[in-house]
Amino acid sequence: MTLNALLEEPGCNKSEIDEFILMGEENRYDAQQRLLRKKRQQLLDAIHTSEKKIGSIDFLLSEIRSAADAK
Known part of the structure; x- marks a missing residue:
C-alpha cells in the first residue's frame, strides 16, 4: 500500500x-506525528458522536419494546 493510500484511508485530504x-x-x-494524532482524534470524535446516536436509538427501541410489552 502506498503512502498516499495509507493517508487517504483514514480520510486525509x-x-x-x-x-x-x-x-x-x-x-x-x-x-508528522502531530498531524496523524490530530486525524486520529478527529476519527475518535466521530466514533463517539456515532456511539451517542446509537445509544439514543437503543433507548428509543427499549422504550417501544416496554410500551408494547405493557399492552
Missing part, C-alpha cells in the same frame, strides 16, 4: 497528504 509528505522530506517527524 490532498492538502494534508501533501503537507505530510513535505514534512517527511524536511525531516519534520514531530510535525
Whole structure:
C-alpha cells in the first residue's frame, strides 16, 4: 500500500497528504506525528458522536419494546 493510500484511508485530504509528505522530506517527524494524532482524534470524535446516536436509538427501541410489552 502506498503512502498516499495509507493517508487517504483514514480520510486525509490532498492538502494534508501533501503537507505530510513535505514534512517527511524536511525531516519534520514531530510535525508528522502531530498531524496523524490530530486525524486520529478527529476519527475518535466521530466514533463517539456515532456511539451517542446509537445509544439514543437503543433507548428509543427499549422504550417501544416496554410500551408494547405493557399492552
